[in-house]
Amino acid sequence: MLAFKVTTVGASSGFILTKEAMAKLNVKKGDTVFLTDAPGGGFRLTPYNPDFERQMALAEDVMRADRDILRALAK
Template sequence: MLAFKVTTVGASAGFILTKEAMARLKVQKGDTVYLTEAPDGSYRLTPYDPDFERQMTLAEEIMHEDREILRALAK
């Protein structure tokens, strides 16, 4: 487990990711990370946008279900 101390960043509050934390999250300076709530009420810090992932899953399902229509439209 990694622990971080909340500190003042300008007029806001934030925390600094260590090199180890950045490596584990596979993020670099300037990347966006998301704090999401899990079903059990806990929170998760992730580099993946859960809304985008949900949209891509829906798009893949539509493309799979309607592949014949999409193939005809592509001609």
């Protein structure tokens, strides 16, 4: 388990990710991370945008369902 202390960052509050935490999250300086609700009432910190993932899943469903139409349009 990794622990972080909340500190002042400019006029806001934040916490600093250690090199170990950045490696586990697979992020680098300048990347965006997302805090989302997790099952069971907790939270999840992830570098993946859940809205974008949902949109991509919907796009994949459309591409799979309408494969023949998309193939014809590509010609």
